Amino acid sequence: MQSILEIRHLQTLLALLETGTLSGAATRVHLTQSALSHQIKQLETHYATPLFERKTQPLRLTPAGQRLHTLAQAIKELVDEAERDVARLVQGRAGKLRIAVECHTCFEWLMPAMDVYRQNWPEVELDLVSGFHANPLSLLRESKAELAIVSEYKKSSEAVFHPLFGFEIVGLVSCLHPLAKKDHLTPHDFADETLITYPVADEMLDVVRLFLKPRGIEPKRRTAELTVAILQLVASRRGIAAMPAWAVQSYLQTGYVVGKRIGKQGLRGELYAATNQAMAQAAYIQDFVATLRSVSFNRLPGVVAL
Amino acid sequence: MQSILEIRHLQTLLALLETGTLSGAATRVHLTQSALSHQIKQLETHYATPLFERKTQPLRLTPAGQRLHTLAQAIKELVDEAERDVARLVQGRAGKLRIAVECHTCFEWLMPAMDVYRQNWPEVELDLVSGFHANPLSLLRESKAELAIVSEYKKSSEAVFHPLFGFEIVGLVSCLHPLAKKDHLTPHDFADETLITYPVADEMLDVVRLFLKPRGIEPKRRTAELTVAILQLVASRRGIAAMPAWAVQSYLQTGYVVGKRIGKQGLRGELYAATNQAMAQAAYIQDFVATLRSVSFNRLPGVVAL
DNA sequence: GTAAAATAATGAGTTTGAATCATAACTTGT
DNA sequence: ACAAGTTATGATTCAAACTCATTATTTTAC
The missing domain is CATH 1.10.10.10 (Winged helix-like DNA-binding domain superfamily/Winged helix DNA-binding domain)
Structure with missing residues (x-):
């Protein structure tokens, strides 16, 4: 009725x-x-x-x-x-929104999300805090940024962590590499390889932090700035790498590089948007987080809600 | 959040x-x-x-x-x-909708409701079953109408009663009439007056059915077809009448006729849309009933949900 | 201006129905 | 054909929406 x-x-x-x-x-x-x-x-x-x-x-x-x-x-x-x-x-004109990003690959979804957001909140001054920072949370504390994209949830009285999404981190190896035959990669598989990463501190690298360090494994290392560069090095058998599945999905289509599960259960990564207490109340910030979520869900394959 | x-x-x-x-x-x-x-x-x-x-x-x-x-x-x-x-x-093209009305004043809200409805269901053949019928429910039974506007809820296995709205029936007397001084009208106040009504059976007249008949009071009677005519007769002190408050609200503004509560508690009228079982399932009928309700609520003063 | 009537707010208590849990029934792909 | 993944179902749990009873507030009437 x-x-x-x-x-x-x-x-x-x-x-x-x-x-x-x-x-x-x-x-x-x-x-x-x-x-x-x-x-x-x-x-x-x-x-x-x-x-x-x-x-x-x-x-x-x-x-x-x-x-x-x-x-x-x-x-x-x-x-x-x-x-x-x-x-x-209710809250009056919105303010500034400076974003600190520690994660190279994040620009892939951050940019389109910012584009969407700009439509809805034209009066907000959007800005990216340039460079990469060892500890983006300190930028929040020093009021040099309103929001930081981080990969770890830390219990904190100052910062508020807004879950963005979870995803799988895959191991990247050349299709010609013997490891390409395996079902998944073990910590020991990394021991004799060169690990290719972005040039950032180890704490920012989930493979190292969550998978290798705990087992005491420290492979040879090499860095590259760009995702494409890392992929090229892997394809050329100069080493192996680990990246979010969503960041490399398109590269994997070509077949030169294959994605392998890391560990039996696979290695999961997570991303959070961190703000300080006060900013967490502001609707224009909350809506930015909501936009990040929905844009990511819609563009990135295989990401899940936290 | x-x-x-x-x-x-x-x-x-x-x-x-x-x-x-x-x-x-x-x-x-x-x-x-x-x-x-x-x-x-x-x-x-x-x-x-x-x-x-x-x-x-x-x-x-x-x-x-x-x-x-x-x-x-x-x-x-x-x-x-x-x-x-x-x-x-789901239900396919809608069918006919023939409406039987026993209530003269009802056209006041029925017409605008039909106008609204026609916008939303252009394919429905709207029709008014002409003339006034002693028992509109029999028209449903004989499939001569899909819907009847009635003022009484009757337990029935054939018909379904959809409540429309409740309202007050006020007694109408000339402002010069002695009864105009009273707080409310008693059954006896009617005894020595001429009761002016529409020319319909007593069962259709709530004052008679619910107020006078039970007390055995049978005043002199006179009929008129149109609401304005009845109001004029009352103003000219040719008798008194009883009408839904919503039907006479505008006339009362002039001040020549005043509305009096009928009985200490006031006399309440109700209206229902009756359909047969099968029609009650059809969305185009359900929506007509919904339209009747909302149009009435919005146009008629003092009507309440049942 | 005060009393009475009407309307709104509040907090405790109850009930409903929306969600979970546990499991069965299907689909689909290897 | 079996395993993995997905959906359906029924019983149970639990949260939150609603009611009840009452107080507070506003409006109306005298």
Whole structure:
């Protein structure tokens, strides 16, 4: 009789189409697969029609599902815009947003996210804090940046960590390399190789910090500034590397370099946006974090919500 | 952090502005005043701003409240439209809609409602079953109408009754008449007067059916076809009448005729849309009923949800 | 100006229904 | 054909939405 539709349902529909599976959508909206299954079933009984074809890959919506998905998109637009306006009304004009980045590859999703954000908050002064910093959190403390992209969650009374996304870090080896045959790479596989990395401190390198250091393994090292350069060196069998899966997906298509799981379980990386307490309250900052998340989810393959 | 906004909140906001009070909005959406108060407080703490100014009559929204109200209107539009589309997709082309009306005054809100409805369901053949019928329910049974406007809820296995709204029936007397001094009219006040009504069966006249008949009072009678005519006769002291408050509100402004409460508690009337079981399932019928409700609520003063 | 009526706010208590858990039923790819 | 991945289902749990009962506040009436 009456409409039971809530925004929650529409968010589910959006996540469903973005991820392509119910379980994917579930992690995206921080609920269980079961919850979403029940949710959609409720809609389907209410509208007396299925909303998507099961048993098909890729996922396909029925016409009714399509219509509701269109609605969901429109409504998300409107709600987001309205909430930005309310934030502006309540908190007044927004301020500066200087971003400190310690992660080379991050520019891949940071740039498009900033482009989107600029549309919504034209009055915010966006800036990148130039250079790479051993400890970007200190920049927050010294008020030289409002936000830092970091790869580790540290319990802290000063900084607030906003989870961005999780991903897999893959080992990169030439397709001709003997290691290319293995199912996954062990710490010892690195021992006799040259590890090619960005020229940054070891604490910024998840392979070293989480995988090699704990086992006391210290391979020969070599650095390169650019992702392409590292990939070229790997292809030329000058060493092996480790990179976020999302950063190298396109290179792997060529076949010269292959991605290997690191350790039996694989090596997971995470990214956070850190701000200080005060900034964490500001809507224009919160919305930037939200933008980072949604842009990353939509552009990067294989990233998951934290 | 994340948006807590749900459509439920937006409906509350809409009802709040339509009725002008929280408690009014509460009956409109079939919740308690307390529920809405809590709901709005939740929004206000979430957005860290009041949404409407208390201690003011009439109700005024804050800028943030305004913004959310605008959002609510836009979203209601979109959702309604989408749900109509889904209904069309699921149930196929809609059919005929012939309306039987037993109530003279009803045309006042029926016409504008039909106009609104025609926009949304252009393919539905709208029709009024001509003339007035002693028993409009029999027209449903005989498939001569899809919907009947009736003033009584009857337990029935065939018909489904959709509540439209409740209202007060006021007694109309000349401002010069001695009864105009009274706080309210008693059954006996009618005994020595001429009761002016539409020319329909007594069962259709709530004053007679619910107020006079039970006390065995049978005043002199006179009929007139048109509301204006009845009002003129009352003004000319040719008798007294009883009409829905919403139907005579504008006439009462002139001051020649005054509206009196009927009985100590006042006399309440109700209206229902009756359909048969099958039609009650059809979305194009359900939406017609919804349109009747919302148009009536918005045009007629003093009507309440049932 | 005060009393009465109406409206809103508040906090405790209850209930509903949305989410989880645990598991079964399917699909799909190797 | 079996394993891996995905969806469905029913019972249970739990949170939050609503109601109830009451107090506070505002409006209206006299």
